[in-house]
Amino acid sequence: xxxxxxxxxxxxxxxxxxxxxxxxxxxxxxxxxxxxxxxxxxxxxxxxxxxxxxxxxxxxxxxxxxxxxxxxxxxxxxxxxxxxxxxxxxxxxxxxxxxxxxxxxxxxxxxxxxxxxxxxxxxxxxxxxxxxxxxxxxxxx
Amino acid sequence: xxxxxxxxxxxxxxxxxxxxxxxxxxxxxxxxxxxxxxxxxxxxxxxxxxxxxxxxxxxxxxxxxxxxxxxxxxxxxxxxxxxxxxxxxxxxxxxxxxxxxxxxxxxxxxxxxxxxxxxxxxxxxxxxxxxxxxxxxxxxxxxxxxxxxxxxxxxxxxxxxxxxxxxxxxxxxxxxxxxxxxxxxxxxxxxxxxxxxxxxxxxxxxxxxxxxxxxxxxxxxxxxxxxxxxxxxxxxxxxxxxxxxxxxxxxxxxxxxxxxxxxxxxxxxxxxxxxxxxxxxxxxxxxxxxxxxxxxxxxxxxxxxxxxxxxxxxxxxxxxxxxxxxxxxxxxxxxxxxxxxxxxxxxxxxxxxxxxxxxxxxxxxxxxxxxxxxxxxxxxxxxxxxxxxxxxxxxxxxxxxxxxxxxxxxxxxxxxxxxxxxxxxxxxxxxxxxxxxxxxxxxxxxxxxxxxxxxxxxxxxxxxxxxxxxxxxxxxxxxxxxxxxxxxxxxxxxxxxxxxxxxxxxxxxxxxxxxxxxxxxxxxxxxxxxxxxxxxxxxxxxxxxxxxxxxxxxxxxxxxxxxxxxxxxxxxxxxxxxxxxxxxxxxxxxxxxxx
Numbered sequence: 212x213x214x215x216x217x218x219x220x221x222x223x224x225x226x227x228x229x230x231x232x233x234x235x236x237x238x239x240x241x242x243x244x245x246x247x248x249x250x251x252x253x254x255x256x257x258x259x260x261x262x263x264x265x266x267x268x269x270x271x272x273x274x275x276x277x278x279x280x281x282x283x284x285x286x287x288x289x290x291x292x293x294x295x296x297x298x299x300x301x302x303x304x305x306x307x308x309x310x311x312x313x314x315x316x317x318x319x320x321x322x323x324x325x326x327x328x329x330x331x332x333x334x335x336x337x338x339x340x341x342x343x344x345x346x347x348x349x350x351x352x
Numbered sequence: 353x354x355x356x357x358x359x360x361x362x363x364x365x366x367x368x369x370x371x372x373x374x375x376x377x378x379x380x381x382x383x384x385x386x387x388x389x390x391x392x393x394x395x396x397x398x399x400x401x402x403x404x405x406x407x408x409x410x411x412x413x414x415x416x417x418x419x420x421x422x423x424x425x426x427x428x429x430x431x432x433x434x435x436x437x438x439x440x441x442x443x444x445x446x447x448x449x450x451x452x453x454x455x456x457x458x459x460x461x462x463x464x465x466x467x468x469x470x471x472x473x474x475x476x477x478x479x480x481x482x483x484x485x486x487x488x489x490x491x492x493x494x495x496x497x498x499x500x501x502x503x504x505x506x507x508x509x510x511x512x513x514x515x516x517x518x519x520x521x522x523x524x525x526x527x528x529x530x531x532x533x534x535x536x537x538x539x540x541x542x543x544x545x546x547x548x549x550x551x552x553x554x555x556x557x558x559x560x561x562x563x564x565x566x567x568x569x570x571x572x573x574x575x576x577x578x579x580x581x582x583x584x585x586x587x588x589x590x591x592x593x594x595x596x597x598x599x600x601x602x603x604x605x606x607x608x609x610x611x612x613x614x615x616x617x618x619x620x621x622x623x624x625x626x627x628x629x630x631x632x633x634x635x636x637x638x639x640x641x642x643x644x645x646x647x648x649x650x651x652x653x654x655x656x657x658x659x660x661x662x663x664x665x666x667x668x669x670x671x672x673x674x675x676x677x678x679x680x681x682x683x684x685x686x687x688x689x690x691x692x693x694x695x696x697x698x699x700x701x702x703x704x705x706x707x708x709x710x711x712x713x714x715x716x717x718x719x720x721x722x723x724x725x726x727x728x729x730x731x732x733x734x735x736x737x738x739x740x741x742x743x744x745x746x747x748x749x750x751x752x753x754x755x756x757x758x759x760x761x762x763x764x765x766x767x768x769x770x771x772x773x774x775x776x777x778x779x780x781x782x783x784x785x786x787x788x789x790x791x792x793x794x795x796x797x798x799x800x801x802x803x804x805x806x807x808x809x810x811x812x813x814x815x816x817x818x819x820x821x822x823x824x825x826x827x828x829x830x831x832x833x834x835x836x837x838x839x840x841x842x843x844x845x846x847x848x849x850x851x852x853x854x855x856x857x858x859x860x861x862x863x864x865x866x867x868x869x870x871x872x873x874x875x876x877x878x879x880x881x882x883x884x885x886x887x888x889x890x891x892x893x894x895x896x897x898x899x900x901x902x903x904x905x906x907x908x909x910x911x912x913x914x915x916x917x918x919x920x921x922x923x924x925x926x927x928x929x930x931x932x933x934x935x936x937x938x939x940x941x942x943x944x945x946x947x
Binding site for chain 2: 222223224225228229231232235236238239240241242243244247255268269272273275276284285286287288289
């Protein structure tokens with residue numbers, strides 16, 4: 212059962228209430244998925260898990276958390292078919308083409324967050340595929 | 353702490369009664385057993401509103417909407433969804449959808465809704481004050497205590513145009529202003545949580561899902577009019593709401609958000625709960641106050657209004673739960689924001705408990721001005737079992753029926769009254785072709801006759817007389833005079849009754865006579881009940897051409913009224929038949945007919 216922060220015996224002051232609200236707001240905002248535009252999908256098939264997918268997933272959550280990036284959803288999926296470069300991660304971010312990164316580990320996670328999501332630059336040396344898309348759909352543009 | 357997934361389990365009364373607590377416990381246990389309890393937060397929230405499909409479990413961030421979940425499903429939900437990241441398709445609401453996920457935003461039930469009152473319901477844990485605070489909770493109180501004057505608060509409510517949600521629609525700012533202007537050594541704030549309309553549970557769900565919003569609003573009112581005591585009058589048959597209120601009050605006191613010197617402002621305010629025994633009349637404000645004072649719950653004539661002379665003769669602001677829940681958000685976002693929502697006559701939203709012969713029964717909140725058709729067909733999914741829509745009853749026993757021709761009426765206070773019904777507190781009961789309108793009128797009238805306190809003659813005697821006439825009509829002994837007599841008695845009750853209970857009790861009759869006169873005439877002149885509900889007016893018989901003589905009906909008949917040889921058509925003896933309808937349900941060949 213999640214406990215509410217026991218009141219510091221003395222009643223709260225205005226300052227303390229505001230501080231508590233700011234702190235809790237960050238926590239509860241993670242639950243709100245309505246305005247998120249960036250989606251990270253971690254391949255967690257047997258191959259992905261064996262290659263360290265769980266570490267990748269946890270590192271994403273931690274890194275996003277420490278940078279207060281609350282517009283990102285992290286979910287898991289099954290095998291993406293690129294078993295030779297596991298762990299794999301698909302990143303869908305506005306203004307960027309959707310990309311599948313392979314051979315991802317904790318340090319690559321940090322780069323994906325810093326360079327791809329924040330800096331809008333692809334982490335080129337780990338790009339292994341793009342999800343198949345219809346390139347004629349938009350009139351070939 | 354960063355959680356990978358959030359599992360939200362509905363903890364409203366409806367879902368609780370279908371084992372939501374056991375589901376919550378099972379999910380927590382499974383997360384532990386499967387080693388993911390550090391990655392997942394399981395939260396028990398207030399009502400999601402989609403009660404038809406309960407118990408509901410929502411998993412974030414995928415926004416997967418699982419319905420009719422059982423405690424046994426917890427293991428699969430954790431092992432599949434949480435551990436392996438695969439949605440459990442068989443439990444998803446939208447199983448057949450070709451889309452990858454059945455997201456909440458794709459569900460039609462939610463598309464036309466706009467949640468102000470229910471903003472936190474189904475999202476936060478109502479037993480944890482921190483989650484309310486995280487959603488800007490007690491921010492309005494901060495503003496009121498440190499940034500606004502009392503007149504600013506009243507002015508903001510005036511701009512917002514908030515009208516009381518208990519049914520009458522009286523402007524809230526005016527009520528507060530009356531109390532504020534009266535000089536008195538003591539004043540009171542009262543929350544009316546005596547929700548009693550048949551089929552209505554808006555207030556219960558609000559208190560269960562977001563109790564702090566009401567506590568905060570009452571404290572704001574206390575500061576504005578100069579009161580230090582608040583009382584929540586709630587019926588004893590709402591145990592979960594009472595429990596959550598008690599937890600909320602304790603937590604607010606621990607934080608110093610209730611009690612002495614709130615947030616160091618020098619303002620004292622505390623709230624207590626008074627339990628009502630469930631008398632319908634105690635929802636009427638003067639009867640409610642009498643009940644709090646320890647007297648029998650009976651109304652007294654107004655004026656003086658409670659705002660001027662209320663509890664123990666002191667000025668008392670009494671508002672309904674839903675009205676209170678609107679206040680903090682109006683203070684935070686400003687009256688102008690609220691004023692833009694809804695219609696020129698009625699601003700903001702209204703919560704309805706949609707029940708009856710509807711596909712998706714549940715709790716819905718829509719902007720004022722939404723049409724009945726949108727609520728019944730788009731949100732409610734239409735009539736259950738593909739039957740024909742007949743009418744919708746709004747305003748409970750005080751309201752009236754609205755027919756098919758008026759489905760496109762935008763809902764606000766004024767338009768419903770024009771149709772002979774009323775907004776009421778928000779019960780909305782849908783009827784189909786199988787409902788007999790005279791029987792429905794009788795049901796509501798008998799409810800108010802039972803609940804009449806008996807103090808004034810128009811209600812006590814008038815209600816009983818109307819009930820007798822309706823009984824006569826459903827027995828087949830009605831005459832054409834009876835219609836006029838009912839109109840006469842009804843109009844007298846409307847004018848002369850002491851409180852709204854008696855004044856509105858004839859509404860179900862007057863409106864059904866107006867819209868369904870044919871059906872009354874069928875009962876009176878032809879001695880027939882078209883819907884086949886009024887037992888005295890119907891006979892059961894067996895169609896000899898369809899009956900194959902299977903004997904199924906004869907074996908089920910509780911009074912042995914059916915006779916016949918095997919493989920030969922059977923017969924019903926009308927002198928023995930008690931018209932229970934078992935034969936009709938039993939027959940697989942459609943041979944039993946009702947006339």
